Amino acid sequence: MAEEEKKPKKIVPKKYPMPEQDPKERVHNFNEVPIGQDAQTAIAEAQRCLQCKRGPNRKVCMDGCPVEIDIPRFIKQVQLGEFAEAIRIIRENQNLPAVCGRVCPYENQCEGFCIVGKKNEPVGIGRLERFLADWERREQKHGKVEVPPPTGKKVAVVGGGPAGLTVAGDLAKLGHKVTVFEALQYCGGVLIYGIPEFRLPKEIVRAEVDYLRRMGVEIHNDYVIGKLETVDELLKSYDAVFVGTGAGLPDWTNLKGENLNGIMSANEFLTRVNLMKAFKFPEYDTPIRVGDRVVTIGGGNVAMDCARTSLRLGCKESVILYRRSDAELPARREEIHHAKDEGVRFELLAAPLEFIGDAQGNVQQVKAIRMQLGEPDASGRRRPVKIPGSEFLIDAQTVLIAIGQSPNPLVPMTTPDLKTTKEGTIAVDENGRTSKMGVFAGGDIASGAATVILAMGDGKRAAKAMHKFITGDRTWPAPEVFEKLSCEM
Ligand code: FAD
Numbered sequence: 001m002a003e004e005e006k007k008p009k010k011i012v013p014k015k016y017p018m019p020e021q022d023p024k025e026r027v028h029n030f031n032e033v034p035i036g037q038d039a040q041t042a043i044a045e046a047q048r049c050l051q052c053k054r055g056p057n058r059k060v061c062m063d064g065c066p067v068e069i070d071i072p073r074f075i076k077q078v079q080l081g082e083f084a085e086a087i088r089i090i091r092e093n094q095n096l097p098a099v100c101g102r103v104c105p106y107e108n109q110c111e112g113f114c115i116v117g118k119k120n121e122p123v124g125i126g127r128l129e130r131f132l133a134d135w136e137r138r139e140q141k142h143g144k145v146e147v148p149p150p151t152g153k154k155v156a157v158v159g160g161g162p163a164g165l166t167v168a169g170d171l172a173k174l175g176h177k178v179t180v181f182e183a184l185q186y187c188g189g190v191l192i193y194g195i196p197e198f199r200l201p202k203e204i205v206r207a208e209v210d211y212l213r214r215m216g217v218e219i220h221n222d223y224v225i226g227k228l229e230t231v232d233e234l235l236k237s238y239d240a241v242f243v244g245t246g247a248g249l250p251d252w253t254n255l256k257g258e259n260l261n262g263i264m265s266a267n268e269f270l271t272r273v274n275l276m277k278a279f280k281f282p283e284y285d286t287p288i289r290v291g292d293r294v295v296t297i298g299g300g301n302v303a304m305d306c307a308r309t310s311l312r313l314g315c316k317e318s319v320i321l322y323r324r325s326d327a328e329l330p331a332r333r334e335e336i337h338h339a340k341d342e343g344v345r346f347e348l349l350a351a352p353l354e355f356i357g358d359a360q361g362n363v364q365q366v367k368a369i370r371m372q373l374g375e376p377d378a379s380g381r382r383r384p385v386k387i388p389g390s391e392f393l394i395d396a397q398t399v400l401i402a403i404g405q406s407p408n409p410l411v412p413m414t415t416p417d418l419k420t421t422k423e424g425t426i427a428v429d430e431n432g433r434t435s436k437m438g439v440f441a442g443g444d445i446a447s448g449a450a451t452v453i454l455a456m457g458d459g460k461r462a463a464k465a466m467h468k469f470i471t472g473d474r475t476w477p478a479p480e481v482f483e484k485l486s487c488e489m
């Protein structure tokens, strides 16, 4: 090897920047905030990668990717400018690259394991994934996607969110016939009805779903399993069933005044805006009203989405009320940073006590109390403790409750013998097998509200197990396994 080649590579210390819409402009529109990088920037970013090898005691980027994308291999192709080959490698393992390139919490996943990230900023793996998926959508032809000849096996997928779509894609790639049953008029789950347009344009989700259709996946929309048909009925026509119905049931504070007009769950608010285009009322049928001041209770991605959407709907002040400090905010750092740039006000270490209304029953104020952090709780985060006598009032004409979601109960309620945990999630083993032979589950319905990529990781593991099951390996865990799971969790 030439002397020069042995020298350690000089790394550009920071990621190449992502161009963004100016905060002053973007608070008046629903267009996507990050604009995307060009080909030259993507190649330069890829050149920051050291092409590390995995070792028994050496974790690298791939160890942080729940769907096991071969990251160094696809980045190598970006370095060479071979974008078609790079996205082909990603698609070997990943059915929604344009989505994950945008909303995956990659800072804690792949990029959290990047070797470059030990001393510098990690390689921008998420941005490269987004660049390639966007490049593919623009440049590639949109014909039928090649899949192996049909195996004759049929699988039903209940719920067309990230978990269900991953199962659908992975099993279609193996030649199985997949039918998705989705309750809403579009597939995508939270990607369609929850995450706002300015973070994830719906056109992108539709293009990813269309890719699955082109693989031969059949999709039935407006089809609620548990109402139109049950899982048991599906089992008569399909070789296996996957349940990926998510965690769409909003949690409430149960505080006094929560039923006042103007108080709604984050789910209802975001669904009205995203799915029913309420921001285009009266052009679209669904109205939405935000007052001058909107208070969002909570500190996760859902809360950031509510606070930022409120600004775009024209409120004068959008406030986040969160009971812990900035360091504990569960939202992605990028979302917090975007919210702050757009002018969202953070009222930290404060919790609501009561909602106060006027004589007509409309909310007018939130009574809150200051908190301080005490000892760590079961989640490992320091427990917020009320400071006596520190009550204060915040004006609010709209209050959005974004403190969490629980599993959708309909499928467990209508499927006898499907064991659930104390939290209402479906009890599954490490391969997504449930207490009912032939029925698998994954994503938020099995884990509780989590992330897109964890739901997809669940889908991937379940798809592998379903393939084994429908091709002849009928081994199934003993009932006691699920008895134990349903008591423990
Ligand atoms: P879901 O996405 O909930 O999909 C379930 C699907 O099943 C839905 O389409 C539903 O209509 C359908 N369904 C339900 N019941 C039935 C039935 N009986 N019959 C037929 N169909 C049914 N995660 C991130 O990684 N990054 C983010 O930035 C992020 N932001 C978020 C913002 C918001 C506002 C929300 C709510 C969540 C966010 N998340 C984020 C979390 C992430 O979206 C979820 O963890 C993920 O979507 C879970 O996928 P899933 O497939 O399990 O469920």
Ligand code: SF4
Pocket (backbone or CB within 6 Å): 064, 065, 066, 067, 068, 069, 071, 094, 100, 101, 104, 105, 106, 109, 110, 111, 125, 126, 129, 453
């Ligand atoms: Fe990283 Fe998420 Fe892409 Fe995996 S899917 S490589 S974790 S951004």
Ligand code: SF4
Pocket (backbone or CB within 6 Å): 048, 049, 050, 051, 052, 053, 060, 061, 062, 071, 072, 075, 113, 114, 115, 116, 117, 123, 125
């Ligand atoms: Fe490249 Fe980072 Fe993965 Fe190493 S760990 S191969 S530098 S992306």
